[in-house]
Amino acid sequence: MAAPLARPGQTPAPQAAPPPAGPAGPAGPGKPGAPGGAGTRRGQRRAVALFTVPFFALFTAVTVLPMIYAAWMSLYREESSGLGFGGTERVFAGLGNFTEALGDEAFLRSFGNIALYCALYIPAMAGGALVLALLVDSTMARARRFFQIAYFLPHAVPGLIASLIWLYLYTPGLSPITDALDALGAQWNFFGQDEAIFSVVNISAWQWTGYNMIIFYAGLQAVPREVLEAATVDGAGALRTALQVKLPMIRPTVVLTLLFTCVGAIQLFDAPKLVQLRANTMGEDWSPAMFIYTAAFKGHDYGLAAASSLLLALVAGLLSFVVTKLGNRWKAS
Amino acid sequence: MSTQTATPDAPPASPPRSGAGRRSTPTRPARRSGGLTSRVMVNAVLAVVAVYTLMPLTWLLIASTKSYRDLFATNPFSLGDFAFLANLNALLAYDDGVFVRWLLNSLLYTVVASGLSTLISVACGYAFDKYAFRGREKWFGVVLAGVLIPSTVVQLPLYLMASELGLVNTYWAVLIPSLVNPFGVYLARVFSEGYVPGEVLEAARMDGAGEVRTFVKVALPMLAPGFVTIFLFSFTASWNNFYGALMMLNDDRLYPVNLGLYMWNQNVYQQPELYPLVIIGSLVAVVPLIVAFLCLQRFWRSGLTAGAVK
Numbered sequence: 001m002a003a004p005l006a007r008p009g010q011t012p013a014p015q016a017a018p019p020p021a022g023p024a025g026p027a028g029p030g031k032p033g034a035p036g037g038a039g040t041r042r043g044q045r046r047a048v049a050l051f052t053v054p055f056f057a058l059f060t061a062v063t064v065l066p067m068i069y070a071a072w073m074s075l076y077r078e079e080s081s082g083l084g085f086g087g088t089e090r091v092f093a094g095l096g097n098f099t100e101a102l103g104d105e106a107f108l109r110s111f112g113n114i115a116l117y118c119a120l121y122i123p124a125m126a127g128g129a130l131v132l133a134l135l136v137d138s139t140m141a142r143a144r145r146f147f148q149i150a151y152f153l154p155h156a157v158p159g160l161i162a163s164l165i166w167l168y169l170y171t172p173g174l175s176p177i178t179d180a181l182d183a184l185g186a187q188w189n190f191f192g193q194d195e196a197i198f199s200v201v202n203i204s205a206w207q208w209t210g211y212n213m214i215i216f217y218a219g220l221q222a223v224p225r226e227v228l229e230a231a232t233v234d235g236a237g238a239l240r241t242a243l244q245v246k247l248p249m250i251r252p253t254v255v256l257t258l259l260f261t262c263v264g265a266i267q268l269f270d271a272p273k274l275v276q277l278r279a280n281t282m283g284e285d286w287s288p289a290m291f292i293y294t295a296a297f298k299g300h301d302y303g304l305a306a307a308s309s310l311l312l313a314l315v316a317g318l319l320s321f322v323v324t325k326l327g328n329r330w331k332a333s
Numbered sequence: 334m335s336t337q338t339a340t341p342d343a344p345p346a347s348p349p350r351s352g353a354g355r356r357s358t359p360t361r362p363a364r365r366s367g368g369l370t371s372r373v374m375v376n377a378v379l380a381v382v383a384v385y386t387l388m389p390l391t392w393l394l395i396a397s398t399k400s401y402r403d404l405f406a407t408n409p410f411s412l413g414d415f416a417f418l419a420n421l422n423a424l425l426a427y428d429d430g431v432f433v434r435w436l437l438n439s440l441l442y443t444v445v446a447s448g449l450s451t452l453i454s455v456a457c458g459y460a461f462d463k464y465a466f467r468g469r470e471k472w473f474g475v476v477l478a479g480v481l482i483p484s485t486v487v488q489l490p491l492y493l494m495a496s497e498l499g500l501v502n503t504y505w506a507v508l509i510p511s512l513v514n515p516f517g518v519y520l521a522r523v524f525s526e527g528y529v530p531g532e533v534l535e536a537a538r539m540d541g542a543g544e545v546r547t548f549v550k551v552a553l554p555m556l557a558p559g560f561v562t563i564f565l566f567s568f569t570a571s572w573n574n575f576y577g578a579l580m581m582l583n584d585d586r587l588y589p590v591n592l593g594l595y596m597w598n599q600n601v602y603q604q605p606e607l608y609p610l611v612i613i614g615s616l617v618a619v620v621p622l623i624v625a626f627l628c629l630q631r632f633w634r635s636g637l638t639a640g641a642v643k
Contacts, residue, residue: 165393309489
C-alpha cells in the first residue's frame with residue numbers, strides 16, 4: 001500500500017505520473033469488453049460528477065470565492081462620512097491597504113516574532129521528536145507502547161484547551177512549576193518580556209513533539225532490518241547506526257514534517273493569544289493571525305485585514321515552496 | 334540549541350535533547366558499549382519526557398478536584414478537600430447549563446461535520462483513483478494546492494463573505510467550512526489505490542450494479558479503515574478550530590466548548606470563582622477525546638503512515 005503514494009506539497013508533475021499510468025482502473029477508454037460500452041461510459045461520467053462535484057463545489061464556496069472576495073475587499077477602504085457616526089462609505093483605495101500593511105510596524109513585527117518563534121521551536125520540536133523516535137526505535141528502549149501513547153496524548157487535547165492548561169501552569173499560585181522554581185530559588189517569569197516567547201514555544205512543543213515523533217518512528221520501523229543488521233555486522237554502534245543509517249532513510253518524512261510545521265507556525269494563534277492575556281508586553285498583534293484578527297475586530301478595518309490575509313497567504317506559499325525546494329535538494333544529496 | 338530547550342519552564346524538557354542530542358560527543362563512549370548504563374540512560378530520558386507530556390493532564394485532573402479556595406491555597410499536586418462533584422455540579426448548573434449546550438454544539442461541529450466531510454472526501458478520492466476523466470491530474474493538483482492553503486488565511490475572507498451573506502453567527506458559519514478537507518481527498522485516493530482492487534468493481538459491474546451502488550455496497554466497506562482515519566483527521570481539525578469560531582460567533586448559545594471556555598477565562602479576573610469551572614470544563618472536554626484516541630489508535634497510525642511515510 002505504501003509504495004506508489006503521491007506526496008502532497010510537490011509539484012503535480014512527478015507524482016502525477018506513476019499512479020494513473022499503471023493499472024488505471026476499469027474506466028480506461030480501452031475497455032471494449034464491457035457490453036454496451038457507450039452506455040456504461042456515460043454512467044461512469046455521471047458517477048464522476050456525482051462523486052467529485054460536492055467536494056469541488058464546497059471547496060469553491062469556502063476557499064476560492066472567499067479569497068477572491070478578500071482580494072476585492074482589499075482594494076477598498078471604509079471611510080466614515082460626515083460626523084463619524086452611522087454611515088461609512090466604501091472608497092476605492094487601490095493598493096493602499098497593502099502599502100499600509102507593509103508599512104505597519106506591528107504587521108512587520110508580527111512576522112519577526114514568528115521568525116524568532118520558528119528559530120526556537122522548529123529545532124527544539126523536530127530535533128526532540130527525532131531523538132525520541134530514534135531512542136524508542138533503538139534496541140535499548142523498554143515499554144515502547146507506553147511511551148508512544150504518553151507522547152501522543154497531548155495531541156488529543158484541542159489546541160485552545162492545551163494553551164489554557166499551560167496558561168494556568170504558568171500562573172503563580174496555581175502552578176506547580178512556579179512553586180518548584182521558587183523552591184529552587186530560580187527566577188523565571190513566564191510572562192516576562194523576554195520569557196513570553198519561550199512560554200509560547202513550549203505550548204507548541206508540548207502539542208506537536210509526540211505527534212511528529214510517532215510519524216518519524218513509523219518511518220524508522222519501515223527501515224529494512226537487513227540494512228540494520230549489515231550495519232551492526234560492519235561494527236557500527238547504536239549511535240552510529242542511528243545517525244548514518246536510519247536518519248538518511250527517513251529524510252523524506254523529515255522534509256514533509258518540516259513543511260507542515262512551517263505552514264502551521266505561520267498560522268499561530270491560540271497559544272500566543274492566551275499567553276498574551278497575562279504577558280502584556282506581547283500585545284494583541286503578536287502573530288500575523290492575531291494582527292489580522294485585531295485589525296478586523298478591534299480596528300474594524302476590513303480592507304487592511306483582507307490585505308494582510310492575502311499577504312500572509314503569499315508568505316505561506318513562498319515558504320512552502322522554499323522548504324520543498326530545499327528539502328528536495330537535501331533528499332537528493 | 335541547549336539554551337532554547339532548557340528555558341521553556343519544563344525542567345523535564347531539557348535533559349533529553351541536550352543529553353542525547355545529535356552531535357553530543359559526551360554520550361558516545363557509553364553508547365558504544367551498549368551496556369547497562371546506556372540502557373538505563375535511554376529509558377531514563379524516555380521516562381523524563383513522558384513526565385513532561387503527562388504532567389499537565391495530571392495537574393488538570395488534580396486541580397479539578399479542588400475548590401476555588403484550595404486551588405490557590407494548597408500545593409498544586411496535593412489533594413485538598415475533594416470538591417470534584419461540587420465543581421461538576423457548578424459546571425453543569427452555571428448559566429442554566431450553558432456548558433452542556435456547548436458540548437452538544439461541539440458534537441455537532443465535530444462529529445456531524447466530520448462524518449459528512451469524510452463521506453464527501455472519500456467519494457471524491459475514490460473517483461480520482463478509479464475513473465479516468467479529462468483533466469484528472471490537473472484537478473488533483475487543485476486538491477493538493479488546497480492541502481497547502483493555511484486555514485487561518487482563509488478565515489477572515491470567509492468571515493467577510495459570510496457577513497455579506499448574513500450567515501455570521503449561525504451554525505452554518507462554522508459547519509460549512511469544516512465540510513471541506515482536501516487532505517482527506519488525497520488520503521482517500523491513496524486508500525482507494527490500496528484497498529479497492531479494480532477487478533472487484535469490474536465484477537460488480539458485470540453483475541449489473543450501477544456506479545453508485547458499486548461505490549456504496551462494494552467500495553465503501555472496503556474503505557472502512559481509511560474512512561475512520563480520514564474522519565479522525567477531519568475531527569481533530571474541527572475540534573481545534575478556534576480561530577474560525579471566534580470570528581464567526583457572537584451568541585454564546587452557539588459556541589463550541591473551546592470558545593466557551595475561552596470566554597469564561599476572559600472573565601476570570603472579575604469573577605475568580607470561574608477558575609474551577611474553566612479547569613473542570615477543560616477536563617470534561619478533554620476526557621472523551623483521549624478515550625476516543627486511545628480506542629482508535631490503530632486508525633491514526635495507518636493515516637499517519639499513509640500520509641507521511643513513503
